[in-house]
């Protein structure tokens with residue numbers, strides 16, 4: 001199966017389990033891989049037949065900024081469920097990185113999940 005991907009989507013949001021985190025905005029970075037048959041869009045050069053990565057990105061940003069969340073696990077599950085439902089996809093991989101949560105973890109910390117419809 002082909003994929004459409006969104007890499008390094010940065011979203012400022014209220015994220016964290018500790019009280020001090022509930023009063024600030026922090027960055028999360030999303031890497032998404034979505035199963036999609038790209039051949040119809042390629043054959044016709046028609047965006048309406050493609051999985052529009054700009055629409056996916058906007059949906060993810062809107063969801064993540066809609067309310068405070070404590071865990072990156074929760075963010076990942078909600079994003080995966082949204083993408084599967086809104087874009088009728090068979091599976092999605094969601095990686096959520098919290099880049100500044102652990103000072104010594106220079107590549108960030110986070111979770112990665114794969115969910116099927």
Ligand SMILES: Nc1nc2c(c(=O)[nH]1)N=C([C@H](O)[C@@H](O)CO)CN2
Nearest residue numbers: 015016017018070071072073101102
């Ligand atoms: N598995 C997780 N561990 C931790 C999380 C999390 O969301 N998932 N969150 C925190 C705190 O919010 C931390 O990021 C504050 O720096 C700690 N561990």
